[in-house]
Amino acid sequence: MACLELGSFSVRSYAFDIVTSEIQSRLIPLLSSVINKENFATPKSLDLQDILRRFSFDSICKFSFGLDPGCLRLSLPISHFALAFDLASKLSAERAITTSPLVWKLKRFFNLGSEKKLKEAIKTIHELAETVIRHKRNNGVASPDDLLSRFMATIDDDVFLRDIVVSFLLAGRDTVASALTSFFWLLSQNPAAIEAIRQESDRVMGPDSDKLVNFAQLREMQYLQAAVYESMRLFPPVQFDSKFCEKDDVLPDGTFVAGGTRVTYHPYAMGRMERIWGGDCLDFKPERWLKNGLFKQENPFKYPVFQAGQRVCLGKEMAIVEMKTVALSLIRKFDFQVVGPVQDQGPKFLPGLTATVRGGLPVVVRERGSISY
Numbered sequence: 575m576a577c578l579e580l581g582s583f584s585v586r587s588y589a590f591d592i593v594t595s596e597i598q599s600r601l602i603p604l605l606s607s608v609i610n611k612e613n614f615a616t617p618k619s620l621d622l623q624d625i626l627r628r629f630s631f632d633s634i635c636k637f638s639f640g641l642d643p644g645c646l647r648l649s650l651p652i653s654h655f656a657l658a659f660d661l662a663s664k665l666s667a668e669r670a671i672t673t674s675p676l677v678w679k680l681k682r683f684f685n686l687g688s689e690k691k692l693k694e695a696i697k698t699i700h701e702l703a704e705t706v707i708r709h710k711r712n713n714g715v716a717s718p719d720d721l722l723s724r725f726m727a728t729i730d731d732d733v734f735l736r737d738i739v740v741s742f743l744l745a746g747r748d749t750v751a752s753a754l755t756s757f758f759w760l761l762s763q764n765p766a767a768i769e770a771i772r773q774e775s776d777r778v779m780g781p782d783s784d785k786l787v788n789f790a791q792l793r794e795m796q797y798l799q800a801a802v803y804e805s806m807r808l809f810p811p812v813q814f815d816s817k818f819c820e821k822d823d824v825l826p827d828g829t830f831v832a833g834g835t836r837v838t839y840h841p842y843a844m845g846r847m848e849r850i851w852g853g854d855c856l857d858f859k860p861e862r863w864l865k866n867g868l869f870k871q872e873n874p875f876k877y878p879v880f881q882a883g884q885r886v887c888l889g890k891e892m893a894i895v896e897m898k899t900v901a902l903s904l905i906r907k908f909d910f911q912v913v914g915p916v917q918d919q920g921p922k923f924l925p926g927l928t929a930t931v932r933g934g935l936p937v938v939v940r941e942r943g944s945i946s947y
């Protein structure tokens with residue numbers, strides 16, 4: 575059912591409307607307010623990763639619940655809901671890297687340390703979700719487009735509803751922010767790609783950089799689509815993912831896998847394998863996705879950034895639309911100069927479910943055309 579809902583045109587255009595409104599009313603005003611007009615020796619920088627995480631949290635909350643946490647308002651408030659979400663994701667990821675699951679299971683049993691904090695964070699998230707569901711049930715569905723309202727029309731079990739919507743928040747928030755953060759880092763190293771995106775968008779939309787893209791124009795931008803896919807080949811937001819084998823099985827290549835074995839696939843490593851992508855596998859080359867100027871999909875088993883087969887990401891199309899819209903709006907209006915250690919050393923990632931750059935992505939924001947790349 576979720577698959578049908580997310581694939582529908584009305585859901586995708588609802589998501590597009592949310593994203594464009596958040597860009598226009600918050601993201602662009604915020605970045606415009608920190609533009610560095612002077613060439614100071616040490617210009618003021620801001621953490622683009624943090625801004626993108628706030629952006630995607632606001633967007634996914636509006637999309638899933640019809641609720642606006644306002645994390646991207648000019649004063650940059652941090653909602654306690656967003657903090658609880660961060661904490662719960664971090665602590666869950668730490669569970670996966672403990673030497674033995676016995677450690678966290680004992681802590682959970684005695685309600686100690688990190689497990690106590692995880693329980694509290696989950697309680698905060700559940701309470702908010704339950705309040706929204708109760709409010710919608712009691713007052714009728716005010717905004718019938720959000721995902722929760724759509725599911726409420728057919729699902730009566732409130733716990734089930736709560737879990738569906740929270741899993742959408744989890745799946746859709748950090749992934750998009752992570753993908754965009756890496757994209758902007760790669761662009762800073764590849765000015766020719768910035769130029770190609772600008773040229774393509776000027777051709778499709780005209781040169782007015784204040785105009786926001788519409789859905790039909792977005793679909794025309796083949797180079798941008800290729801650049802977004804190429805960026806996630808090198809920096810997939812979900813760098814690796816494990817499954818546990820339920821019972822003895824044999825993989826298509828004949829490898830025996832005993833029941834209970836943990837099997838991990840690694841999109842980050844696969845994206846950098848010469849055997850899969852050729853001798854230039856470490857280069858950022860959007861052109862590899864274009865055939866006669868048109869974007870060409872790859873087999874998802876070769877490019878498992880969104881998983882493949884039955885467990886494929888349900889929000890894939892939406893994620894691509896969101897990434898393209900945000901990236902385009904910012905590239906058309908601003909120049910970004912990455913500063914700090916990440917500029918020379920490249921991104922180093924924190925341990926976690928979704929790739930997060932250690933230390934963020936500090937950038938100096940300038941008006942378009944101020945930086946000669």
Ligand code: HEM
Binds near residue numbers: 749878884889894
């Ligand atoms: C660039 C952004 C994204 C990436 C790279 C991504 C990647 C993935 C991956 C790898 C999985 C499989 C996880 C697993 O099997 O353990 C997944 C599942 C999922 N994703 Fe995404 N995702 C993105 C954005 C989104 C968005 C925006 C949404 C929703 C609004 C979403 C909704 C989901 C859902 C519901 C699932 C679970 C599917 C299932 O288990 O059947 N994702 N995603």
